[in-house]
Amino acid sequence: MSALLVPPGRVPGAGKGPVLLGHVTPQIYRAFLASPAGEALGPGFLQCPSWADVKEGWRAQFLGWGTDPAAGRLSGVALVLLRQFPGTRKYFAYLPEGPVADWSDPDIDGWLTPLLDHLRRSGVFAVRMGPSPAYRRWDAPLLKSLAGPGRRLSDVLASEVDPLGTAVTERLRSRGWRRCGGDDDGDAQPRHVFRVPLAGRTTEDLWSGLNQEWRRNIRRAQKEGVEVVVGSAAELPEFYRLLGITEQRDGFRLGRSLAYYERQYAALNAEEPGRMKLYLARHHGEILAAHTMITVGRRVWYQTGASADHRREVRPSNALQWRMLLDAHALGADVYDMRGVPSTLDPDERAYGLMRWKLGTGGQVVETLGEWEKPLGGTANQTLYRAFQAYLNRR
Structure with missing residues (x-):
């Protein structure tokens, strides 16, 4: 009604x-x-x-x-x-x-x-x-070349400043809206995200856009026999177990329960079958990594990733991401959104590891308007x- x-x-x-x-x-x-x-x-x-x-x-x-x-x-x-x-x-x-x-x-x-x-x-x-408009964008090669002690995204001149984002920012401030938090905190959703453009690109373009380390790791996974498959709700407990290992290893905590992911998987796929998928990387029958992917229209998101502490040398996460990129491309998506990245460009900071990993795909860091x-x-x-x-x- x-x-x-x-x-x-x-x-x-x-x-x-x-x-x-x-x-x-x-x-x-x-x-x-x-x-x-x-x-x-x-x-x-x-x-x-x-x-x-x-x-x-x-x-x-x-x-x-x-x-x-x-x-x-x-x-x-x-x-x-x-x-x-x-x-x-x-x-x-x-x-x-x-x-x-x-x-x-x-x-x-x-x-x-x-x-x-x-x-x-x-x-x-x-x-x-x-608000959905972007504010600034930085190309991956630029950020990789300028990473250094104490450096942050705000220290680097952006590759592109979105005029719409600038205009919306001014309009909201003039109407009494307040931007939440600082660079990385205060927002419930990530302010800085990493996006790989897919529109108008071939799979060969995507491959050449990866840096040498990513291409080498994907080849290593293939040589070692890593198998990437789409799982089901039955594997969500294993995904959640691996997520706990990942949180402890990488020093973060999402604070979500297994029931949360089960509810999310059921709700999104009831709305549209295949909206949320669980990708699994197996090696000799064992699940070493699991990532979730969400699709709405012409946009695809890598939402959450989890991996084991052992056999990391066979590079299951690189294999997963490459398969998810290819599937997003095959779906006709315009962009593959890898979600949040930190604002640090300091290699000595623990959080920079996530930034460095995503930079290897050759996309862009995008600063949204935040909340x-x-x-x-x-x-x-x-x-x-x-x-x-x-x-x-x-x-």
């Missing part, structure tokens, strides 16, 4: 007719994402309706802008996750890597203001969102917002 939430207004891409913001069904929402208009906005998997089933402890709203949301005539959508502040009837709203809208329209108030008005009426005291927050309403909501931030920090 769709409800009229705001008076008619203008929304990017909707033409000259009256535009409404309304609740939409998951079916209508998915149909828009799969349409040419939806695909052109580059939606991520965190804005798919299925993501609401992955996130426990949050209420979900599916919203759409258009001339007739109930009939599916849409120009943008938003998955809004709501978390109640304990002991109150107030909510924190989160739009992970969303909303899915035309950020290039100079009149972002035409669709952003109605969204904020609706959230305020829904009892939301603050909202966080992740932005804004309290809604008066002093009481701003006080509640500060209390909520302290509550999250304690958790």
